[in-house]
Amino acid sequence: MSHDRTGPLTRRALVGGAGGAAFAAALGLPIPFARFLPKGLVPVALAQTGLEGKEGLTVLGDRPVNAETPVHLLDENVTSGAHMFVRNNGLTPVLSDEDIANWTLTVDGEVETPLTLSIDDLKNDFDPVTLQLQIECGGNGRKFMTPAARGNQWTFGAISCAEWTGVRLADILTRAGVKPAAVYTGHYGADLHLSGDPEKPPLSRGVPLAKAMDPHTIVAFAMNGAEIPLLNGHPLRVIAPGWPGSCSQKWLTRIALRDREHDGPKMTGQSYRVPAYPVAPGTEVPDADMKIIETMPVKSLITAPQTGARVAAGETFEARGHAWAGDNEIAAIDVSIDFGATWAPAALEAPANRYAWQHWRAEISLPDHGYYEIWARATDDEGRAQPATQPGWNPRGYLNNLQHRIAVFAL
Numbered sequence: 001m002s003h004d005r006t007g008p009l010t011r012r013a014l015v016g017g018a019g020g021a022a023f024a025a026a027l028g029l030p031i032p033f034a035r036f037l038p039k040g041l042v043p044v045a046l047a048q049t050g051l052e053g054k055e056g057l058t059v060l061g062d063r064p065v066n067a068e069t070p071v072h073l074l075d076e077n078v079t080s081g082a083h084m085f086v087r088n089n090g091l092t093p094v095l096s097d098e099d100i101a102n103w104t105l106t107v108d109g110e111v112e113t114p115l116t117l118s119i120d121d122l123k124n125d126f127d128p129v130t131l132q133l134q135i136e137c138g139g140n141g142r143k144f145m146t147p148a149a150r151g152n153q154w155t156f157g158a159i160s161c162a163e164w165t166g167v168r169l170a171d172i173l174t175r176a177g178v179k180p181a182a183v184y185t186g187h188y189g190a191d192l193h194l195s196g197d198p199e200k201p202p203l204s205r206g207v208p209l210a211k212a213m214d215p216h217t218i219v220a221f222a223m224n225g226a227e228i229p230l231l232n233g234h235p236l237r238v239i240a241p242g243w244p245g246s247c248s249q250k251w252l253t254r255i256a257l258r259d260r261e262h263d264g265p266k267m268t269g270q271s272y273r274v275p276a277y278p279v280a281p282g283t284e285v286p287d288a289d290m291k292i293i294e295t296m297p298v299k300s301l302i303t304a305p306q307t308g309a310r311v312a313a314g315e316t317f318e319a320r321g322h323a324w325a326g327d328n329e330i331a332a333i334d335v336s337i338d339f340g341a342t343w344a345p346a347a348l349e350a351p352a353n354r355y356a357w358q359h360w361r362a363e364i365s366l367p368d369h370g371y372y373e374i375w376a377r378a379t380d381d382e383g384r385a386q387p388a389t390q391p392g393w394n395p396r397g398y399l400n401n402l403q404h405r406i407a408v409f410a411l
């Protein structure tokens with residue numbers, strides 16, 4: 001297969017080849033002493049793209065940039081750009097106004113008519129859709145896996161639910177004409193591999209054709225009524241809601257229809273895969289026994305009060321948060337103040353639309369002064385509930401949907 005990526009940044013980057021020349025292309029200036037730049041060192045100007053526009057996130061790493069949202073900052077019903085987590089596998093592209101103005105999406109592979117669409121084409125030639133859609137990193141919760149799994153040690157904050165505007169991927173693919181051989185998509189973005197090699201996409205994942213044709217899978221050009229934040233994929237990204245966030249390609253330049261399961265970087269081996277059968281914690285599992293993660297599991301958060309809160313004993317206060325369940329809906333959410341010995345149902349709102357997280361609230365009063373924990377447990381519409389500790393262990397620490405707990409001091 002070809003790893004050709006289209007789009008302004010990559011075309012520019014391709015002019016120079018790998019290493020220093022590619023960095024120069026990304027920076028828009030030559031690097032006179034590029035020959036002395038040690039291999040593996042990323043120019044500071046690229047590595048420190050930083051977290052512009054973000055507020056209060058916990059930084060897990062800066063090369064690539066990875067930052068999660070403290071749970072209490074996820075209290076908003078619709079996640080703001082400032083509070084949306086960032087998960088990068090490569091370098092955030094450096095984009096000029098011209099790059100954005102000339103942005104195109106190429107649709108090729110197993111299609112009757114390959115397309116090259118500008119963002120104006122998407123806005124003018126297709127029906128717009130606006131939906132609240134949740135995106136959760138497949139590794140959210142990895143920190144709580146025992147034995148530990150390598151990778152970003154996300155706690156609870158690699159989840160967002162913003163309001164996205166774009167067009168249905170199904171409409172784009174239908175316009176191109178889906179060939180009978182097509183079974184999977186392959187997504188490509190304009191971010192640069194950490195090595196600076198423009199031939200190597202940092203990540204290129206895809207979804208089965210049925211998920212691509214789902215009316216909630218979109219190509220988005222706006223978020224919360226404004227531009228998408230650069231770190232979250234401006235000016236164009238896929239949203240394949242309810243599936244690992246890695247299916248939602250940022251800085252989208254190309255979608256290829258494949259006649260087989262896509263095999264781009266992070267699609268194969270152990271990436272975003274779990275054992276096809278339950279394994280004991282710590283087991284080494286051969287690649288052949290790993291299957292691709294599709295829907296994310298049922299999960300919930302307590303976004304208020306903030307953990308560590310002081311409340312008055314015997315007085316009522318509100319606890320609240322959100323719950324979501326991948327392709328499914330939430331059927332119930334229960335809260336406990338006695339370490340899970342007893343549970344009481346919380347009030348649950350319907351989702352704004354399918355694939356939006358659902359808000360819940362509960363009136364709580366703590367009987368006496370002392371230390372308490374509030375635990376939340378969501379159950380999906382197929383009767384699956386969150387476990388109190390880690391669910392099935394898997395080598396890369398994906399899909400950890402253990403219950404969220406907060407500490408509360410009653411005074």
Ligand SMILES: Nc1nc2c(c(=O)[nH]1)N[C@H]1C(S)=C(S)[C@@H](COP(=O)(O)O)O[C@H]1N2
Pocket residue numbers: 084085086087088089090135136137138160188189190191202203231232233244245246247248249250251
């Ligand atoms: N082009 C590109 N798209 C990408 C990634 C990436 O590294 N490059 N990371 C993916 C992963 S693993 C996740 S979880 C989501 C995170 O989306 P966010 O950074 O907007 O929160 O983006 C996905 N899309």
Ligand SMILES: [Mo]
Pocket residue numbers: 087136137138139244245246
């Ligand atoms: Mo992810």
